[in-house]
Amino acid sequence: MSSILELQKVTAGYKSVKGFKSLIKRVEIVLREISFTVEKGERVAIIGESGSGKTTILRVILGLLKPISGKVLIYGKDLYSLPSDQRLQILRRIGYVPQDPYKSLNPVLKIKYIVGEPLEAAGVEWRYIGERIREVLKIVGLPQSILNDTAEELSGGMRQRVLIARAIIAEPEILVLDEPTSALDVSIQAQIINLLNSIYNTFKVTMITVTHDLGVAQYLADRLIILKSGKIVEEGSVDEVLRDPKSEYTKSLITSYLRITGINSLNNIKIRGQYV
Amino acid sequence: MVLAVRASGISIGYIDEEEEYIVWAVRRVDLAIEEGDAFCLVGESGSGKTTFANAIAGILPPHVVTRGKLYIFDRLAIDESTWNFNGLRGRVVSYIPQNPGTSLSPFLTIEEHFYHVLRDTLRYDREKSRKAAIEALLKVGLDRGVLEDYPHELSGGMQQRVLIAIALASNAKIIVADEPTSAIDANLRASVLQLLGKLNREYRVTLLIVTHDLASTSIVCNRLAVMLAGKIVETGRTISVLRNPQHPYTKMLLDCVPLLGVKKPLKPLPGEPIQVVEDKAICPFRERCPRAIDKCVEEPPLKPVGDEESHYVKCWRLTGGESE
Amino acid sequence: MPPSLPFIRLVHRNLRKYRFKIGLSITIAILVLSLVSQYIAPYPREGLGYVPVGEESRRLLPPSPQYLFGTDTLGRDLFSRVIMASRSAIIQAFSVVFLSLIIGLIVGVLAAYFKGLVELVLNYLTELFMAIPSIVIALFFRLTLEAGFHVVIISLVTTWWAWYARITYVYAKGVVELDYVVLAKLSGLSPAKIIMRHVVGVIIQPILVQAISDLGSALLEASGINFMGLGLPPGYPDWGVILYEGISEMGIIAFTRAPWLVFYPGLFILLTTLGFTLLADPLREDLDPRLRRRWKLWF
Numbered sequence: 047m048s049s050i051l052e053l054q055k056v057t058a059g060y061k062s063v064k065g066f067k068s069l070i071k072r073v074e075i076v077l078r079e080i081s082f083t084v085e086k087g088e089r090v091a092i093i094g095e096s097g098s099g100k101t102t103i104l105r106v107i108l109g110l111l112k113p114i115s116g117k118v119l120i121y122g123k124d125l126y127s128l129p130s131d132q133r134l135q136i137l138r139r140i141g142y143v144p145q146d147p148y149k150s151l152n153p154v155l156k157i158k159y160i161v162g163e164p165l166e167a168a169g170v171e172w173r174y175i176g177e178r179i180r181e182v183l184k185i186v187g188l189p190q191s192i193l194n195d196t197a198e199e200l201s202g203g204m205r206q207r208v209l210i211a212r213a214i215i216a217e218p219e220i221l222v223l224d225e226p227t228s229a230l231d232v233s234i235q236a237q238i239i240n241l242l243n244s245i246y247n248t249f250k251v252t253m254i255t256v257t258h259d260l261g262v263a264q265y266l267a268d269r270l271i272i273l274k275s276g277k278i279v280e281e282g283s284v285d286e287v288l289r290d291p292k293s294e295y296t297k298s299l300i301t302s303y304l305r306i307t308g309i310n311s312l313n314n315i316k317i318r319g320q321y322v
Numbered sequence: 323m324v325l326a327v328r329a330s331g332i333s334i335g336y337i338d339e340e341e342e343y344i345v346w347a348v349r350r351v352d353l354a355i356e357e358g359d360a361f362c363l364v365g366e367s368g369s370g371k372t373t374f375a376n377a378i379a380g381i382l383p384p385h386v387v388t389r390g391k392l393y394i395f396d397r398l399a400i401d402e403s404t405w406n407f408n409g410l411r412g413r414v415v416s417y418i419p420q421n422p423g424t425s426l427s428p429f430l431t432i433e434e435h436f437y438h439v440l441r442d443t444l445r446y447d448r449e450k451s452r453k454a455a456i457e458a459l460l461k462v463g464l465d466r467g468v469l470e471d472y473p474h475e476l477s478g479g480m481q482q483r484v485l486i487a488i489a490l491a492s493n494a495k496i497i498v499a500d501e502p503t504s505a506i507d508a509n510l511r512a513s514v515l516q517l518l519g520k521l522n523r524e525y526r527v528t529l530l531i532v533t534h535d536l537a538s539t540s541i542v543c544n545r546l547a548v549m550l551a552g553k554i555v556e557t558g559r560t561i562s563v564l565r566n567p568q569h570p571y572t573k574m575l576l577d578c579v580p581l582l583g584v585k586k587p588l589k590p591l592p593g594e595p596i597q598v599v600e601d602k603a604i605c606p607f608r609e610r611c612p613r614a615i616d617k618c619v620e621e622p623p624l625k626p627v628g629d630e631e632s633h634y635v636k637c638w639r640l641t642g643g644e645s646e
Numbered sequence: 647m648p649p650s651l652p653f654i655r656l657v658h659r660n661l662r663k664y665r666f667k668i669g670l671s672i673t674i675a676i677l678v679l680s681l682v683s684q685y686i687a688p689y690p691r692e693g694l695g696y697v698p699v700g701e702e703s704r705r706l707l708p709p710s711p712q713y714l715f716g717t718d719t720l721g722r723d724l725f726s727r728v729i730m731a732s733r734s735a736i737i738q739a740f741s742v743v744f745l746s747l748i749i750g751l752i753v754g755v756l757a758a759y760f761k762g763l764v765e766l767v768l769n770y771l772t773e774l775f776m777a778i779p780s781i782v783i784a785l786f787f788r789l790t791l792e793a794g795f796h797v798v799i800i801s802l803v804t805t806w807w808a809w810y811a812r813i814t815y816v817y818a819k820g821v822v823e824l825d826y827v828v829l830a831k832l833s834g835l836s837p838a839k840i841i842m843r844h845v846v847g848v849i850i851q852p853i854l855v856q857a858i859s860d861l862g863s864a865l866l867e868a869s870g871i872n873f874m875g876l877g878l879p880p881g882y883p884d885w886g887v888i889l890y891e892g893i894s895e896m897g898i899i900a901f902t903r904a905p906w907l908v909f910y911p912g913l914f915i916l917l918t919t920l921g922f923t924l925l926a927d928p929l930r931e932d933l934d935p936r937l938r939r940r941w942k943l944w945f
Contacts (some may be wrong), residue, residue: 095507096478108832134834142832150825154652154847160826164833187592201594202367212829231366232534236578236590259508261580265588288583302512303582304503304537 049122050220050252051084051107056116058106073114076102078276080116084252086219091255091267091284093299099276100256104224107254109137120220138168141213141251145224147205151197157208158193164216182211185248186241203234207241214245221245223255227262239265260303264288272296324395326496326528327355327378332390332400333552334373334382344387347373349552352624355545357395357495360522360529362539362560364575365549372500374549375532379417379498380407395495412443416494421505422481426473432484433469436491443492451491458491459484461525462517479510486517496528497521503538515541536579540564545632548572551606554624558633568627568635571607605638613639653851656929666928672921680733688714693726695881706904716906718892728910730883735918737795738868738884739861742802747857749803750810755845757811758818759837769815775808780867784876798868798877806864813856817849852933859926862919869915885911 059075076099084090094100105111106118109125118125120136128136144150151160159166161182162175180190186207197205206226213221226242227235239262246253255266263270263284270287272280272295279293291297332351335344347370355361365371376382377392377400392400394410419425426435436455440446446454456466462483473481482502489497499518503511519542522529533539539546540560547557548571556569567573577589593610603621608614615638622638660666687693697720698704704721707713715724757768784801791797821827822845830840871877872886880887892907894900901908 095509108828110828110831137832138834140832142829144825144829146825150829152826152844152848155843159843163830163835167830167833167835203594216833232536232575232578233366233590234594236580236588237592239580239588240590259580261508261582264582264585265580299509300582302509304508304511304515304535304541305581 048086049083050086050120051254052117052119052122053080053082053103053106054117054119055079055081056103056106056113056118058102058111058113058116060102060111075114076276077106077113080276080278082271082278082281084254086252087250088269089246089253089255089267090269090271091257091263092271092273093257093260093263094273095258097275098273100258100273101224102276103273104222104256107222108140108142109133138164138216139218140220140222141216141218143206143209143213143221143223143226146229147202147209148229150209151200151205153198154196156194156196157200160197161208161212161215164212168216178215179211182215185214185245186211202230203237206230206234206238210238210241210245214249214251217249219251221251221253223253223257223266225257225259226255226266228257228259235262242266260288260299272299324357325354325393326357326359326395327353327530328393328396329353329374330391330393332374332377332392333388334370334377335387337385337387347552348377350390351552351554353547353554353557355528355530357528358522358526359545360519360531360543362531362533362543362546363549364533364536364539364546366534368551369549370552371532371549375498375500375530378496378530379415380405380411381417412439412492412494414494415496415498416489416492418482418485418489418497418499418502420501422478422485423473423505425485426481428473430472431469432471432473432476435484436469436488439488439492454491455487458487461490461521462487477510478506479514482506482510482514483517486514486521490521490525490527494527496530498530498532500532501534502531503533503535511538512541518542536564536575548575553606553621553636555607555637556633556635557624562633566633568633569607569637570611570613574610605636615639653854656851656932660928660932663928665924669921669924669927672917673925676732676918676921677736679729680736683729683732687723687726687730689723689726690730692722693730693883695722695883697722697881706900706907708904709906715910716904718888718907719900719904720891724888724906724910727883727888728885728914731885731888731911732914732918734795734878734882734884735865735868735915738798738802739865739918739922741795741799742806742864742868743857743861745799745803746806746810747853749807750812751814751846751853753807753811754814755818755841757815758822759841759845768811772808772811772815775805776812778805780805781871781874781876784871784874788876793877793879795878798871801871801876802864802867806860810853810857813853814849817852818845821845821848852930855926855929855933859923859930862922865915865918865922885915 056077057075057079058077059073061073080103092100092103102111106113112126123136125133125136158176158179161179162172165175165178166172179193183190188204188207188211192200192204197208200208223242227238230238242253243266245251253266255263257263267284269283270281271278272287272293274295280287280291280296287296288300291300330352332348333346334348335346337344351374363371363375377388378394380399382405388400388403388405390400390402391398394414397410399405399407399410430438433452433455437448437451440451440454452469455469459466459468464480464483464487468476468480468484476484502514502518506514515538518529518531521527522542529542531539531543543560545558546560546563547554548569549555550571556563556567556572563572564576567576574589574591580588591610591612605618605622608618611618617638622636624634624636627633627635684690684693692698701721704717705719707717709716713723713725715728718724718727753768753772757765780801783804784797787797787801827840827844830844868877869886869889872884873890875890878884878887880891888911889908892901892911
């Protein structure tokens with residue numbers, strides 16, 4: 047196994063730029079010396095509540111925010127010291143599914159242009175893209191008839207499927223998911239979780255999920271990285287972390303997680319069987 | 323037992339922009355909530371649960387049409403197409419909105435929030451409202467220090483507690499909470515729900531919680547109703563419904579909830595919750611139901627099941643439709 | 647996909663609203679009038695400013711079948727002058743709004759998309775031009791240039807583009823941080839395509855609607871400049887000029903004796919502005935549901 051993504055002591059934050067104040071640079075540090083490695087073919091979840099810096103980690107991985115110090119290695123190459131065309135080449139191997147399906151689709155664009163955009167940007171001609179669009183729509187379970195609709199006509203679950211189709215159309219090797227289910231209904235959430243896992247199994251991608259929901263993470267990851275105020279407090283396989291949490295914070299996350307009470311057989315924290 | 327809420331055959335619909343058709347969000351629902359109950363309306367988006375809760379809270383928008391009757395503590399609040407919530411809204415029934423961050427005014431301190439509400443509902447002056455506020459904040463586990471704070475200085479969980487405290491301070495007998503946990507982080511949800519449960523037990527407040535999450539239902543509520551496409555498809559005591567779900571839709575919802583530490587496959591049914599425009603008498607789950615039979619084109623009646631009392635379900639297969 | 651397609655759909659959706667129908671009829675009527683007025687005017691030469699020689703008796707005649715709107719202080723047929731002035735109204739309103747829209751759109755989108763120094767400089771530039779009154783610029787150009795359309799158009803565009811830049815900037819600022827722009831950047835789409843497709847394409851509708859309702863204000867401001875004699879030369883068929891000439895004649899107040907001199911050009915300005923406003927109002931409501939009314943007006 048080779049590491050596909052590595053963060054080395056990444057410290058990152060945001061500059062506050064406003065009017066003349068930009069002359070005085072103020073930086074708010076969000077991530078402090080974060081290091082972790084993701085192996086090829088792994089499913090990793092980064093857990094944190096709002097304000098823990100999980101979105102900032104995403105931005106750093108996706109090449110949108112240059113860390114103040116530290117390195118981001120993707121395929122062993124330092125993302126932020128590459129010339130921009132090579133960086134783009136690497137970023138094209140990452141498929142990204144953003145958080146809010148209601149704000150992530152251009153409301154005036156037809157679905158086929160949204161889904162086909164990554165290939166268009168890579169310089170593929172439209173007549174070849176059309177066929178590939180049909181393939182990915184079949185994979186994510188959307189009818190072909192929506193190709194000429196705009197996003198406003200779709201429900202939340204369908205929007206999320208469109209975003210997943212867009213993320214996998216260029217056959218990425220890394221799939222980055224930002225809260226893939228938080229805006230969806232329970233039954234749709236379950237559908238999306240199952241869809242993502244079947245994509246993982248079919249295409250052998252590396253999957254990185256960012257979420258605040260341990261229950262969702264347990265289905266979408268084999269390894270958990272738990273983040274609190276910009277620092278990693280715990281790291282380990284799902285079974286380990288859930289059975290025997292080391293840090294107090296993780297323990298509190300697990301005990302405060304909502305369970306269906308009153309049905310005793312489901313209530314004990316036991317790892318039984320192997321999930322699909 | 324006094325009934326806190328009694329709805330008989332209530333329908334609520336939204337008029338389309340051009341007044342051409344009405345989208346019925348709630349369709350001929352009968353429901354009774356006893357005083358002191360913690361009642362939960364479970365359903366996915368488009369099921370009409372929020373509309374129904376808004377009707378009980380008396381905050382229906384003006385472009386809504388209603389049918390049927392709604393009584394709140396034996397007072398007729400909705401009588402066919404006329405509504406009268408005077409003396410009920412804010413005084414008897416209080417409402418906790420979904421998103422605490424956008425429900426508090428960023429320009430007012432917490433104390434002023436209390437004052438504005440209590441002045442309008444109970445005619446309190448500043449002194450009296452401050453006292454009531456401190457009392458209510460203690461009940462929800464906050465100290466008096468937050469009175470001088472502005473909403474943005476509080477965390478999401480604290481904002482939610484402040485909203486609950488405001489509802490408490492106005493001496494409401496019924497608290498309607500719309501998705502109280504969906505906008506806050508997973509690890510804060512349990513404490514907010516436990517707080518609501520405590521209020522219900524210790525102060526005899528009737529709770530009506532609207533949610534799509536069966537797990538949060540099980541923590542607070544003693545009774546629940548599952549809504550689908552504007553209709554109640556299953557209702558009963560929480561334990562009896564969750565242990566022994568009868569309707570295929572309830573079963574599916576239970577199969578879809580991730581349980582921490584338990585590796586069971588999630589089993590959603592294909593398709594999405596339907597949103598009904600026409601008011602047809604048809605089983606709303608027919609399209610997705612794996613066990614649909616011919617009779618399902620007609621609307622099944624709400625009938626009791628099993629030996630559990632007050633457990634009702636709306637399904638032909640379970641309540642003696644035709645044999646298979 | 648051309649960004650105008652949703653706009654056409656928007657217009658189509660509103661076609662059955664009465665307000666929109668009235669607005670559209672007025673606008674089309676004025677447009678047609680501006681094209682055919684020189685052929686249907688009974689005295690086209692007088693309409694263009696020619697003063698009839700040796701016919702002093704024709705001055706200040708009240709409306710009659712021969713002179714529908716009466717005659718002005720120099721004895722010209724007011725009807726011909728007023729309807730032929732619709733051409734100058736259309737030219738001024740449309741060119742001012744169109745040019746301002748183009749400049750403002752470019753500046754606003756660039757400021758929002760390229761952050762940092764570009765944003766800072768373009769925003770200060772916008773604010774600078776917002777602060778200058780168009781009358782002052784018109785005065786300056788009138789002193790240095792010949793009278794004509796270019797004075798009115800340049801002086802209005804100089805200040806108006808800044809408002810469109812500001813509107814565009816605000817709308818675009820709300821869009822450039824959204825995930826579809828981030829996604830497009832990640833996939834390596836060129837900035838020009840991102841701006842056209844994901845920024846301009848999304849925000850163009852409300853800005854176009856704003857532009858339509860601004861046509862009326864542009865006409866009012868242009869008429870104002872012409873009324874003060876800063877824009878078009880005297881005698882030119884323009885409602886502002888006609889009003890100015892109707893107010894007085896060689897120091898003697900004329901409009902008290904002949905109210906039709908100010909009534910008819912004023913009525914036409916009012917009608918045209920109303921037409922543009924009625925056209926834009928339903929579209930704006932459609933785009934912004936918060937403006938929708940649940941109760942109905944009579945139209």
